[in-house]
Amino acid sequence: MTAAPRNSAVEVLACLEDEFAAFGEAFCRGEYLMWLGSGISRDVVPGVQLLLVRMLEFLRKKLDPADPTCRFRKAFNDVLEVGGVPAATRAGLDLTTSAESWPEIDDIVGRLVNHYSAVLNVQIQGEAADYLVWNGLDVPTTYGAPALEPDVEHFCVAILMLEGVVRSAPTTNWDGLVEAAMGALVGDADRFLRVVVAPDDFREPERQAELVKFHGCAVRAAADENEYRGRLIARMTQISGWTTKPENQLMKDHLAHLFASRSSFIVGLSAQDANIHTVLNEASQKLGRNWPASPPPVVFAEQTLHHHHTHVLQVTYGDSYAGNAGAIAQSALLGAFAKPALVALVLLTLTDKLCVLVDAVGLVLPDAERGHLCDDLRGLRDLVASAADVDHRAFLAVMVPAMALVLSIFRTGRVPDASAVLYEPVSVAPVTRDVSASDPRVAARLGRLAVVLSLLGRGLIDSLWQLTVGTLVRPEDGVVRVATAHQTARVFMVSDARSLSQLEVDGVVDLDDDATIVIQAESTHAPSTRSPRAHYGRTGAAGARCVDLEELCTTITTVDELFEAFRLDGAL
Numbered sequence: 001m002t003a004a005p006r007n008s009a010v011e012v013l014a015c016l017e018d019e020f021a022a023f024g025e026a027f028c029r030g031e032y033l034m035w036l037g038s039g040i041s042r043d044v045v046p047g048v049q050l051l052l053v054r055m056l057e058f059l060r061k062k063l064d065p066a067d068p069t070c071r072f073r074k075a076f077n078d079v080l081e082v083g084g085v086p087a088a089t090r091a092g093l094d095l096t097t098s099a100e101s102w103p104e105i106d107d108i109v110g111r112l113v114n115h116y117s118a119v120l121n122v123q124i125q126g127e128a129a130d131y132l133v134w135n136g137l138d139v140p141t142t143y144g145a146p147a148l149e150p151d152v153e154h155f156c157v158a159i160l161m162l163e164g165v166v167r168s169a170p171t172t173n174w175d176g177l178v179e180a181a182m183g184a185l186v187g188d189a190d191r192f193l194r195v196v197v198a199p200d201d202f203r204e205p206e207r208q209a210e211l212v213k214f215h216g217c218a219v220r221a222a223a224d225e226n227e228y229r230g231r232l233i234a235r236m237t238q239i240s241g242w243t244t245k246p247e248n249q250l251m252k253d254h255l256a257h258l259f260a261s262r263s264s265f266i267v268g269l270s271a272q273d274a275n276i277h278t279v280l281n282e283a284s285q286k287l288g289r290n291w292p293a294s295p296p297p298v299v300f301a302e303q304t305l306h307h308h309h310t311h312v313l314q315v316t317y318g319d320s321y322a323g324n325a326g327a328i329a330q331s332a333l334l335g336a337f338a339k340p341a342l343v344a345l346v347l348l349t350l351t352d353k354l355c356v357l358v359d360a361v362g363l364v365l366p367d368a369e370r371g372h373l374c375d376d377l378r379g380l381r382d383l384v385a386s387a388a389d390v391d392h393r394a395f396l397a398v399m400v401p402a403m404a405l406v407l408s409i410f411r412t413g414r415v416p417d418a419s420a421v422l423y424e425p426v427s428v429a430p431v432t433r434d435v436s437a438s439d440p441r442v443a444a445r446l447g448r449l450a451v452v453l454s455l456l457g458r459g460l461i462d463s464l465w466q467l468t469v470g471t472l473v474r475p476e477d478g479v480v481r482v483a484t485a486h487q488t489a490r491v492f493m494v495s496d497a498r499s500l501s502q503l504e505v506d507g508v509v510d511l512d513d514d515a516t517i518v519i520q521a522e523s524t525h526a527p528s529t530r531s532p533r534a535h536y537g538r539t540g541a542a543g544a545r546c547v548d549l550e551e552l553c554t555t556i557t558t559v560d561e562l563f564e565a566f567r568l569d570g571a572l
Contacts, residue, residue, distance in 0.1 A: 001304070001305045001326075001329040001330070001333055002303065002304045002305075002333075003303060003304075003330075003333045003334070003335030004335055005303045005335060005336075006303075006334070006335040006336035006340065006341075007336070007337075007340060008340050008385075008389040009340045009343040009344040009347065009385040009388055009389050009392075010344075010382060010385045010386055010389055011336070011340070012334070012336045012340050012341050012343075012344035012345075013344045013347065013348060013381070013382060013385055015334070015335065016344060016345075016348055017378075020299070020334065022294045022295040022296070023295045023296055023299050023334075024345075024348055024352075025295070025352075026263065026295035027165060027265065027345060027348070027349070028165060028348060028349050028352040028353075028430060029165075029430050029432065030164060030165045030166075030167065030429065030430045031262065031263055031295070032165075032166070032262065032263045032264065032265045032299075033166070033167070033168040033169065033170070033258050033259075033262045033263070033264055033265070034157065034160070034166050034168075034169045034264075034265050034266075034267060035169070035170050035171070035264055035265070035266045035267065035269050035271070036157065036169055036170070036171035036172075036173060036178070036267055036268060036269060037171070037172055037173065037266075037267070037268040037269025037270060037271075038172070038173060038268060038269075039267065039268020039269065039301075039337065039338050040151075040153035040154065040157070040173070040177075040267055040268040040338045040342075041151070041153070041154070041173060041175055041177055041268075042268070043151050044148055044149065044150070044151050044175070044177060045142060045143055045148065045175055045177075046142065048113055048116055049109050049113060051137055051142075052109045052112050052113065052116070052119065053099055053100050053105060053109060054136075054137070054138075055079070055119070055132060055136045055137065056076070056079070056099040056105075056108070057098055057099040057100065058135070058136045059072055059075055059076040059079065059136070060076065060095055060098070060099055063076050063095070065095045065096070071124055071125040071126065072124065074124075074125070075122050075123070075124045075132075077090070078122045078123075079112070079119050079122050080108065082112065082115050082118045082119050082122065083108065083111035083112035083115055083119070084111055085107075085108055085111055085112075089104050089107070089108070092104070116234075117234060117235060117236040117239055117273070118236045119132070120132050120133050120136075120137075120234045120235045120236070121235040121236040121237055129235070130229070130230075130232070130234075130235065133232060133234050133235065134229060134232075139174065139218050139221060139222070139229075139232065140218065140221070140222035142218075143174040143175045143218030143219075144174070144175070144176070144217075144218035144219045144220075144221060144222035144223075145222075146176075146219075148175060148176070148177060148180070149180070150177040150178070150180045150181035150184065151177070151339075151393070152339055152342070152343065152392040152393050152396060153267075153268070153338045153339055153342050154177040154178050154180065154181035155181045155184075155185070155396050155400075156342035156343060156345070156346050156396075157169060157178050157181065157342065158178060158181040158182040158185050158193075158423075159185065159346050159423065160342075160345060160346060160349060161182070161192070161193065161208060161209035162182075162185065162186065162192065162208065162209075162423055162425045162428070163349055163350070163353070163425050163426065163427065163428070164208070164425070164427065164428050164429035164430060165349050165430055166209060167208075167209050167210070168209065168210050168212065168258055168262070169209065169210070169211050169212065170212040170214060170255055170258065171211060171212065171213055171214075171215075171269075172214070172215040172233075172269060172273070172276075173213070173215075174213070174215065174216055174217060174218035174219075174221075174232060175218060175219070176217065176218070176219035178193075178211055179193060179195060179211065179219070185400065185422065185423035186422055186423060187420065187422055190207075191207070192207055192208040192209065193207055193208065193209055193210070193211055194206060194207045194209070194210040194211070195210075195211045195213060195217070196210060196211070196212045196213065196214075196251070196254075197213045197216060197217045197220055197228065197231060198227075198228075198231065199247060199250045199251065202250060202254070208428065212251070212254065212255065212258075214233075214251050214255060215232070215233040215234070216228065216231040216232035216233055217231070217232075218232065233275075239273045239274050239275050240274050240275070242274075242275035243275050243278045243279065252275075252278075252279055252282075255279045255283075256279050256280075256282045256283040256286070257283070258283075259279065259280055259283040259284075260283035260284070260286050260287035261287065263295060263296070263297045263298070263299075264297065264298050264299070265299050265301070266298065266299070266300050266301065266309075266312070267301040267338045267341065267342070268301065268337075268338045270306070270308050270309075271308050271309065271311075271312050272308035277311065277315070280312060280315045280316070281315050284315050284316055284318060288316075288317075288318045289316050289317055289318070289320075290317065290318075290320045291317050291320040291321070291324040291327070291328055292324075292327075293317075293331075296331040296332055297316055298312060298313060298316050298332050299331075299332055299333075299334055300332055300333055300334060301334050301336060301337060301338050301341040301342075302333060302334070302335075302337065303333075303335055303336065303337060304333075305329055305332070305333050309332075310329070313325075313328055313329065313332055339392055340389070340392075343385070343388055343389075343392050343395070344385065347381050347384060347385055347388070348381075350381075350426060351377050351378055351381040352431075353426045353427060353430075353431045354377050354426070354449075354450035354453060354454075355373075355374040355377055355378075355450070356431040356432065357431060357443060357446045357447040357449075357450045358370055358373050358374060358377075358447050358450050358451060358454070359447070360440065360443035360444050360446070360447040361444055361447035361448055361450075361451060361553050362444060362553065362554065363451075363553050363554075363556075364553075364554060364555070364556065364557055365556070365557065365558070365559065365562075369557075369558055369559045370559075372559040373450075373451060373454040373559060374454070376454040376455070376457045376458040376461065377450065377453060377454045377457060379457055379458075379461045380453065380454070380456070380457025380460065380461070383457075383460065383461070398469065400421060400423055401416075401418075401421045401471065401472050402469040402470065402471075402479075403423070403424050404416045404421055404422060404423065404424045404472070405469075405470050405471070405472055405475060405479050406424075406449075406470075406479045406480075406493065407424040407426070408424055409475070409479055409492060409493070409494065409499070409503065409508075410445075410449055410479075410493050410494055410495050410499065410521070411495055411499070412499060412502065413494060413498065413499030413500060413501065413502030413503045413506075414502060414506070415472065415475040415506065415508060416472060417472075418472035418473050421472065426446070427446075431443075441522075444521075444522075445495045445496070445521045445522055448521035448522075448549045448550065448553060449493060449495075449521060451549065451553060451562075452493055452519055452521075452549065452566075455562070455563055455566045456480065456482070456491075458563055459482075459563075459567075459572070464484065464567075464572075465482050465483055465484045465572065466482075466483045467480055467481070467482060467483075468480065468481040468483070475508050476490070476507075476508050476509075476510075477490050478490030478491045478492055478516070478517075479491060479492055479493055482517070482570075482572060484572060487515070488515065489515055489516070489517045489545075489570070489571075489572065490513075490515055490516050490517070491516075491517045491518075491519065491570075492508075492509055492516070492517070492518050492519070493519045493521070494518065494519070494520050494521065495520075495521045495522060496520065496521065496522040497520070497522075500518060500520060509544070510544070511543055511544045512542070512543045512544070513543065513544055514542060514543065514544070514545075516543075516544035516545070517544065517545045517546075517547065517570045517571075517572075518544055518545070518546045518547070519547045519549055519570070520546065520547065520548060520549060520550075521549050521550060522550055523548050523550040523551055545569065545570050545571050546569075547566065547569040547570050548569075552565050552566060552569070
């Protein structure tokens with residue numbers, strides 16, 4: 001089945017609030033595990049097609065065309081036979097030129113690509129069984145090199161882990177890119193991410209999230225070949241026998257439990273390997289699913305469902321699949337590949353948390369009015385998504401330090417170290433289960449921050465001002481700058497008087513500056529709940545404009561009035 005392609009985060013967000021709304025809501029509640037495959041790393045490490053060309057070239061260079069008994073020539077022919085390459089094509093190959101220059105190369109690779117594990121299973125006399133894997137693919141350099149830099153997908157996965165909505169991520173990938181992204185975001189990935197490669201790894205304490213590398217890890221294999229080279233799973237004989245080997249039973253049981261007990265978001269994973277099918281079959285026999293199901297137990301970040309995806313759905317739904325195949329496929333096909341899908345889920349998750357926190361503020365507003373605040377948050381989110389779609393990598397490079405600046409200043413009044421930017425989560429779990437959010441005072445403060453962002457978003461949507469996010473290199477310019485037709489203001493959002501005092505001590509905020517707006521979430525005095533305000537706006541005194549958000553939130557009865565009071569108090 002093919003869905004209307006969704007090539008941007010904006011398009012994905014639209015479907016997450018329409019036909020995939022149940023999936024989006026459940027994802028934000030932390031109900032999905034994320035299965036990861038090579039599709040999330042295609043822009044960093046070579047794809048299967050390129051690796052096959054490299055392997056053919058590796059063998060071509062090794063073989064002796066003049067020696068009919070050459071062991072590398074035999075392996076070369078065995079590889080072509082696996083793909084059913086016609087004898088005439090084989091006879092016409094010019095073995096004196098590089099494989100990538102052959103006119104027939106695209107046809108050959110096309111024949112081999114669906115038999116990748118069988119190709120890697122070809123043996124070479126006198127060499128180790130995994131010779132074509134370890135040497136032909138050059139695993140240490142191709143997948144295990146420390147210099148490999150994570151891409152947008154890996155950073156998004158790490159962010160979703162740090163926000164607590166992805167707790168487990170099984171993966172067939174050998175590279176260390178998710179780990180590298182986590183390390184870049186938090187400094188020490190091991191503090192937050194448990195990486196499971198071998199059975200002993202299950203003895204490690206649980207952490208914020210786990211990455212289950214059930215096909216092995218090239219980073220560990222490059223560092224300790226004796227221990228981890230044999231754990232790299234790629235060859236047909238390894239895959240077909242994986243589930244029966246005693247050393248894999250703990251891993252198999254863990255994967256089966258995850259699939260049976262959690263819904264699955266499958267990203268960049270073909271799911272065609274036999275060991276995956278066995279695990280899913282066993283999981284479905286223990287705890288099957290029936291149609292209809294909402295949210296869907298399986299969702300693919302793909303634009304087309306291939307036969308191996310269909311097999312996963314057949315296994316998942318069992319007897320209820322046959323009569324509902326079309327509807328099931330429609331429920332499972334997101335229509336977007338990894339990059340826009342993951343960027344959209346990051347934005348959806350952050351916005352969902354802010355919307356939930358709005359309810360913790362104690363606003364004197366009817367439910368419908370509070371809904372308007374969330375509408376403006378989503379409107380701001382969609383504008384951010386439009387900007388992100390221009391360059392996803394550049395967007396993350398701005399978003400991570402901007403969040404660190406906003407949340408660190410809000411919570412502590414301190415500016416993060418610009419030379420070592422660490423990700424600052426809104427919360428370490430879905431807000432409804434977050435320990436910090438269970439403290440009404442903490443939740444109310446964060447909720448008021450959400451209200452501010454909603455109000456700033458409304459002014460941007462209505463073209464009343466432009467917003468520019470602050471930077472760690474110039475924190476004195478504010479966490480955001482608001483430019484109207486007549487002025488540009490430096491805005492600081494703080495949780496309480498202590499945070500504001502810290503900013504003053506550190507010389508970040510100058511309260512004598514007319515161009516500064518300080519928005520404080522918690523009043524320095526008890527607010528007059530439900531009492532009418534005597535006046536809005538500035539008192540006429542020179543210096544920074546101070547907005548008491550707690551006072552506003554407890555004395556205003558409509559969102560329109562709240563917005564106008566915010567503008568007047570901030571002289572915007």
